[in-house]
Amino acid sequence: MEPIIIVSLLGVTALLSEMFGFKKVLLPLLILGMAAALCFNQSHWGVNTSYYHDMLLVNNYSVAFSSLLIVVAGIWLVFSGPYFTEIAFRADRAAIIMFSLTGALVMISFSNLVMLFLGIEILSISMYILAGSNKKDPASNEAALKYLLMGAFATAFLLFGITLVYGVTGTFSLAGIADHVMSGRQQLPALMHTGILLMMVGMAFKVAAVPFHFWAPDVYEGAPNEVTSFMMTIVKTAAMGAFFRLFSTCFAAAGGTWPLILSVISALTILTGNIIALYQQNVKRMLAYSSIAHAGYLLMAVVAMNQHSAGALLFYLAAYAAATLPAFAVLSALAANGEGTGTEAFRGLAKRNPLYAFAMAVSLLSLAGIPPAAGFFAKYYLFVAAFQSHYIWLAITGVAGSLAGVYYYFRIITAMYISRGSRDETPIHASLPVRVMLLIVIAATVILGIFPGLLADYF
Amino acid sequence: MIHYLFYFLSFLAIFSALMVVLVKNPVHSVLYLIVTLFSIAGHYVLLNAQFLAAVHVIVYAGAIMVLFLFVLMLLNLNVETESHKSSWLKFMAVLSGGLFLLVLTASVKGSEKIHGVISGGSETGMIKTLGNTLFGEFMLPFEISSLLFLIAMVGAVMLGKKETQ
Numbered sequence: 001m002e003p004i005i006i007v008s009l010l011g012v013t014a015l016l017s018e019m020f021g022f023k024k025v026l027l028p029l030l031i032l033g034m035a036a037a038l039c040f041n042q043s044h045w046g047v048n049t050s051y052y053h054d055m056l057l058v059n060n061y062s063v064a065f066s067s068l069l070i071v072v073a074g075i076w077l078v079f080s081g082p083y084f085t086e087i088a089f090r091a092d093r094a095a096i097i098m099f100s101l102t103g104a105l106v107m108i109s110f111s112n113l114v115m116l117f118l119g120i121e122i123l124s125i126s127m128y129i130l131a132g133s134n135k136k137d138p139a140s141n142e143a144a145l146k147y148l149l150m151g152a153f154a155t156a157f158l159l160f161g162i163t164l165v166y167g168v169t170g171t172f173s174l175a176g177i178a179d180h181v182m183s184g185r186q187q188l189p190a191l192m193h194t195g196i197l198l199m200m201v202g203m204a205f206k207v208a209a210v211p212f213h214f215w216a217p218d219v220y221e222g223a224p225n226e227v228t229s230f231m232m233t234i235v236k237t238a239a240m241g242a243f244f245r246l247f248s249t250c251f252a253a254a255g256g257t258w259p260l261i262l263s264v265i266s267a268l269t270i271l272t273g274n275i276i277a278l279y280q281q282n283v284k285r286m287l288a289y290s291s292i293a294h295a296g297y298l299l300m301a302v303v304a305m306n307q308h309s310a311g312a313l314l315f316y317l318a319a320y321a322a323a324t325l326p327a328f329a330v331l332s333a334l335a336a337n338g339e340g341t342g343t344e345a346f347r348g349l350a351k352r353n354p355l356y357a358f359a360m361a362v363s364l365l366s367l368a369g370i371p372p373a374a375g376f377f378a379k380y381y382l383f384v385a386a387f388q389s390h391y392i393w394l395a396i397t398g399v400a401g402s403l404a405g406v407y408y409y410f411r412i413i414t415a416m417y418i419s420r421g422s423r424d425e426t427p428i429h430a431s432l433p434v435r436v437m438l439l440i441v442i443a444a445t446v447i448l449g450i451f452p453g454l455l456a457d458y459f
Numbered sequence: 460m461i462h463y464l465f466y467f468l469s470f471l472a473i474f475s476a477l478m479v480v481l482v483k484n485p486v487h488s489v490l491y492l493i494v495t496l497f498s499i500a501g502h503y504v505l506l507n508a509q510f511l512a513a514v515h516v517i518v519y520a521g522a523i524m525v526l527f528l529f530v531l532m533l534l535n536l537n538v539e540t541e542s543h544k545s546s547w548l549k550f551m552a553v554l555s556g557g558l559f560l561l562v563l564t565a566s567v568k569g570s571e572k573i574h575g576v577i578s579g580g581s582e583t584g585m586i587k588t589l590g591n592t593l594f595g596e597f598m599l600p601f602e603i604s605s606l607l608f609l610i611a612m613v614g615a616v617m618l619g620k621k622e623t624q
Contacts, residue, residue, distance in 0.1 A: 008606055015613065052599040092617045099610045106603060114600045122607050129614035135622065164566075168573055189573055194566040 001051045001058065002040035003066055004105045006033055011098035018091040026094060027081065031074055038070045050111060054173055057111035064314055064458050065108040065241040072233050072321045073101050076226075078437045079329040082336060083226035093133060097230070100126030104238035108245070113162045113172040116242060120158070120206065123238060124151045127231060131223040143222030150205070150215035158202025164195030177250045193256040199246070200258055206239045207295045210269040217276075220288035225335055228284065229328035232291045233321040240298045244313055252305050263303045263394050269296025270401035277408050284331060284341040286408060287324070290367060293405065294320055297382055297398060304385040312381035315448075315456040319374035322445045323366035326359040326438055337428055349416040353428040357416045359438045366445050368409040369402050374448035381456055465505060472498040489527045496520045508584030 010033040017026045041063055048059045077097075084090050103122025110116040128151060132144025166172060168191050169180040181188065201212065208216035220228045251258065273293025280286035294316075301313040330349075331341055333356065339345040350357040366373035379402060383395040430438070448455060475494040482488055496519045503512035544552075582588050593601050 011606075053596045055597075055599040092613055095613055096610060096617070099606055099613075102606060112600075114597065115603070118600055118603050118607060122603070122610060125607065125614065126610055129610070129618060132618060135618065167570070189570055190566040190568075191570045191573070194562060 001056060003037040004102055006037040007098055007105060008102040011095045014091050014095035014098055023091055026091060027077060030094060031077055034070050034074050038067060041066050055112045055115050056109045058109050060459060061245065061310055062109035066105050068314065068318055069104050069234060069237055075325055075437060075441060076230055078433050079325055080226040083224065096126045096129055104234055107238045107242040111174050117162065123235060127235060130227045131219055134224045139222035140224060143219045146215050147219045154202050154205030157198050161195045161198030161202060164191050164198065168192040174249045181250060181254045188254060196251050196254060196256065196258050200262060203243045204265060207236060207243065208292050209265050209295050209299060210272045213292050216292055217285060217288045221285045225328055225332040229325060232324050237317045240313060240317060244302050247302055248305060259303055262299060263391055266296050266299035266303055267394055267397040269299065270398055274401040274404040278404060282342050283412060287327065293401060297379065300382045300386045300394060300398060303391060303394065304389040306385060306389050308385045311456045311459050312385045314458060315381055315452065316378040318455055319366060319378035319448060322441050323363040323375060326441050327363040329434060329438060330356045330360045333428060333430060343412060343415055346412050346415045347419045355435060355438060359442055360416060361413050362442045362445055364409040364413055368406045372446055372449040374445045376449060377452035468498045468501045485531050489524060489531065493520050493524050510584055510586050510589055
């Protein structure tokens with residue numbers, strides 16, 4: 001509860017900073033506030049507390065995911081300084097970022113479907129706005145409109161599902177629904193199963209799983225680079241965390257067809273995302289398709305649904321965020337330099353800025369799942385979880401998808417290190433905080449890859 | 460008696476909702492949408508939720524529909540538009556929509572056994588009951604939704620205001 005209050009107050013502070021003229025110190029202030037939120041959050045470790053008539057339930061799961069969200073958002077803020085300072089300082093952007101983080105925190109610790117819905121809406125509406133925040137760019141406008149329309153459509157499915165589940169169980173509370181499912185397991189009406197499937201469709205839309213992924217490439221490509229990075233890390237973490245929390249507490253015991261359908265969705269997502277990414281020339285669009293593929297891997301945790309799932313999910317999301325943030329920091333720096341986001345922009349980067357090239361290379365290795373980067377163990381844990389729940393074909397699909405992934409990730413690495421820079425070889429400068437943060441995040445990727453137990457055994 | 464009213468309102472709601480999609484003129488679509496919203500408000504009254512019905516009429520049929528009409532008039536969209544979709548796309552849309560309808564109908568069938576008939580008291584939809592629920596059990600969602608509206612406002616200002624150097 002305290003992190004939610006603190007982060008939403010930080011949003012209000014950001015709005016006030018425009019009025020009272022402390023814009024210059026706003027970003028450090030936000031990071032300090034988030035550090036405080038992190039401390040408060042960690043103090044809840046090991047204690048289950050429910051707030052306000054069981055609207056929020058803070059347990060180890062929500063503490064772990066909230067901490068991940070806050071840390072990722074903090075790192076993102078350090079990398080995304082230019083997003084707030086271009087032309088004039090944009091306190092409104094900072095405020096919307098903070099409010100969207102509040103929504104993400106609500107989504108992680110909800111214990112009532114009303115809170116789930118509100119959390120998703122707070123996060124989504126912020127993202128619709130931020131996707132269009134580059135007003136002069138038609139691609140950004142298109143992304144915002146597309147995201148809004150498809151997001152509203154997905155929300156309708158989710159709401160319809162919530163309505164049907166409410167109609168059967170008579171309650172919005174997760175505990176109440178779980179009780180109902182446990183007690184009446186044999187005679188759950190068809191309405192309940194339809195409700196579960198509709199909610200699954202809504203959530204699959206939000207995480208961009210395959211039959212529902214059509215919005216994702218255009219939105220991820222059209223949105224400003226920093227916002228895309230935010231969507232791929234924070235939004236994905238929150239959506240997957242909520243998805244897993246919802247299905248593990250309520251619907252795991254309901255049976256029915258959802259595990260089968262979700263396993264097919266997961267396999268399709270992995271294959272489609274990886275195969276289409278092979279053909280992309282634009283690095284940003286390639287990362288968008290790879291992000292779709294990663295959503296497929298993440299869904300394996302929900303499908304497997306055993307005692308290792310939550311830890312595997314947390315580890316994968318952390319490893320994915322630690323790889324995506326530096327990759328996008330480099331991408332934004334190149335784009336800000338006016339070089340675009342095509343593969344040719346990366347040619348000969350190793351000579352122009354060795355740190356950028358190294359950070360990008362480690363991130364891509366982690367995304368591809370090659371040891372010693374964290375991505376290897378992230379995939380390993382998920383495959384093991386799927387294996388233990390007897391989804392052997394799904395684990396094999398995952399391995400096949402990763403093999404395809406290695407090809408397109410290595411294309412950029414070879415461009416950076418082996419291809420000659422056909423164009424100018426002027427060095428690119430990075431500011432001190434960005435350099436330090438890049439080193440820290442790379443170190444985290446490698447350390448997690450060598451000692452995965454630090455995070456995977458968190459639960 | 461109340462049964463017939465229910466069936467009439469349901470027929471009206473579904474019919475006008477279909478017409479929203481089927482008519483070609485956008486202004487007529489909006490007018491049919493108003494009919495849909497009014498018949499849903501009628502359903503609320505049948506369920507003893509008078510306050511909700513009133514709010515529904517004021518907000519949706521009143522404010523939002525007027526906005527819709529304004530936008531249609533201002534952008535001069537009141538011409539008949541024919542969207543061109545490939546017949547393959549139309550076929551798939553009909554197929555998936557039909558399957559969805561089938562699944563929903565099949566799952567609703569037999570659902571009357573779930574709770575039996577629940578009759579709400581006459582106090583159910585009164586403002587007092589609503590207020591007690593809203594500020595009692597559902598206080599946190601009520602407060603959190605203020606955040607939602609704040610974001611929408613900040614976002615509208617942000618997207619609408621002129622970029623200054």
